[in-house]
Amino acid sequence: MGFSDRYLLSLTMVSLFFSLSIAFFPGYDTHFMGSGFPYEAHPLTGLCPEYYQFTCPQADKIVISVLKEAIAKDPRMAASLLRLHFHDCFVQGCDASVLLDDSHYIVSEKNAKPNKNSLRGFEVIDQIKEQLEEACPSTVSCADIIALAARGSTVLSGGPTWELPLGRKDSKTASLKGANANIPPPNSTIQNLIALFARQGLDQGDLAALSGGHTIGVARCVNFKQRLYNQNGDKKPDETLERSFYYSLERVCPRTGGDNNISPLDYASPVKFDNYYYKSILAQRGLLNSDEVLLTGKDQFVAGLVKSYAEDEALFFDHFSKSMVKMGQINPLTGYNQGEVRKNCRRVNDAF
Numbered sequence: 100m101g102f103s104d105r106y107l108l109s110l111t112m113v114s115l116f117f118s119l120s121i122a123f124f125p126g127y128d129t130h131f132m133g134s135g136f137p138y139e140a141h142p143l144t145g146l147c148p149e150y151y152q153f154t155c156p157q158a159d160k161i162v163i164s165v166l167k168e169a170i171a172k173d174p175r176m177a178a179s180l181l182r183l184h185f186h187d188c189f190v191q192g193c194d195a196s197v198l199l200d201d202s203h204y205i206v207s208e209k210n211a212k213p214n215k216n217s218l219r220g221f222e223v224i225d226q227i228k229e230q231l232e233e234a235c236p237s238t239v240s241c242a243d244i245i246a247l248a249a250r251g252s253t254v255l256s257g258g259p260t261w262e263l264p265l266g267r268k269d270s271k272t273a274s275l276k277g278a279n280a281n282i283p284p285p286n287s288t289i290q291n292l293i294a295l296f297a298r299q300g301l302d303q304g305d306l307a308a309l310s311g312g313h314t315i316g317v318a319r320c321v322n323f324k325q326r327l328y329n330q331n332g333d334k335k336p337d338e339t340l341e342r343s344f345y346y347s348l349e350r351v352c353p354r355t356g357g358d359n360n361i362s363p364l365d366y367a368s369p370v371k372f373d374n375y376y377y378k379s380i381l382a383q384r385g386l387l388n389s390d391e392v393l394l395t396g397k398d399q400f401v402a403g404l405v406k407s408y409a410e411d412e413a414l415f416f417d418h419f420s421k422s423m424v425k426m427g428q429i430n431p432l433t434g435y436n437q438g439e440v441r442k443n444c445r446r447v448n449d450a451f
């Protein structure tokens with residue numbers, strides 16, 4: 100027997116061994132074995148950072164290259180993509196439900212109150228998906244693309260990076276009701292915020308750290324106007340708003356009309372991912388009520404974190420990374436029998 104014969108024989112033995120081991124462990128996700136093996140999947144969620152190591156090793160590179168171009172064209176895009184991940188994960192888990200368009204079978208989440216005329220970045224996700232389908236067909240899920248885009252956007256804005264567990268599948272359903280009920284509104288009290296985060300398995304620490312996503316991006320007047328003109332139903336402004344900040348907001352948002360005019364969430368550095376969001380809150384220049392109440396809302400633990408993050412950017416980056424990993428693992432679809440890898444992120448595969 101020559102060298103190449105022996106080589107072939109040993110290859111056959113190895114593949115036989117793997118086929119047998121798969122056959123003897125029914126229910127084991129063979130897709131996961133092909134891509135993540137021999138790494139450990141997360142014991143609870145089944146996700147792991149090396150998921151595409153063999154099936155699409157260039158996935159993150161492709162995501163980053165599309166992001167770079169999109170953000171160069173529109174610096175706000177980083178913020179919009181970070182928010183997209185949050186709005187996906189809080190409704191049915193991180194399953195790309197948020198990307199589905201209206202159809203005969205789907206009532207899109209895009210029309211929910213927190214999303215309509217507000218959520219952005221769908222075209223960029225489409226571009227990433229298109230390139231990934233070319234490089235690795237039917238491999239990288241839309242839910243993972245959103246998670247990769249959120250991390251990439253954070254990094255490209257000057258923020259931290261983290262090891263990102265992957266292997267989410269895409270849902271075949273969306274929930275308009277879920278989007279209206281689960282995504283916290285901007286006039287939330289601290290109790291509201293804590294309760295809505297708890298519903299997702301996230302605690303006060305996660306709330307304090309993840310709210311730091313507001314270090315980039317903007318909000319529309321309609322979402323903070325009440326603070327300027329009628330905070331407590333008494334036709335008066337929110338007393339806690341710093342004066343000069345109040346006057347500058349008043350110029351952007353007139354008493355009537357202008358609801359879609361925008362103002363930065365972190366007025367000090369709206370396109371840089373840093374800890375100025377927390378410094379702004381301490382300076383009474385938090386834009387949304389939900390930002391402000393992190394400090395003034397009588398939850399001493401959350402207020403303490405706001406102060407710590409304002410002083411220590413490294414601590415904020417560390418906590419933000421950990422909480423993003425946690426949020427990114429809310430109720431993922433995993434395994435061969437759950438969800439699918441959509442070909443087009445806007446519709447389920449068997450839709451017609």
Ligand code: HEM
Binds near residue numbers: 175177181283318320
């Ligand atoms: C804590 C509860 C939260 C509330 C009440 C809230 C609310 C809002 C609102 C009202 C806007 C402006 C939308 C508009 O005017 O069209 C916004 C924007 C944004 N949110 Fe949040 N948010 C919260 C948590 C988060 C989290 C956890 C993240 C990400 C980790 C995040 C990331 C963003 C970003 C990046 C923007 C700017 C988007 C853009 O410029 O396109 N938010 N948020």
Ligand SMILES: [Ca+2]
Binds near residue numbers: 187190195196
């Ligand atoms: Ca979702």
Ligand SMILES: [Ca+2]
Binds near residue numbers: 314365368372
């Ligand atoms: Ca900032």
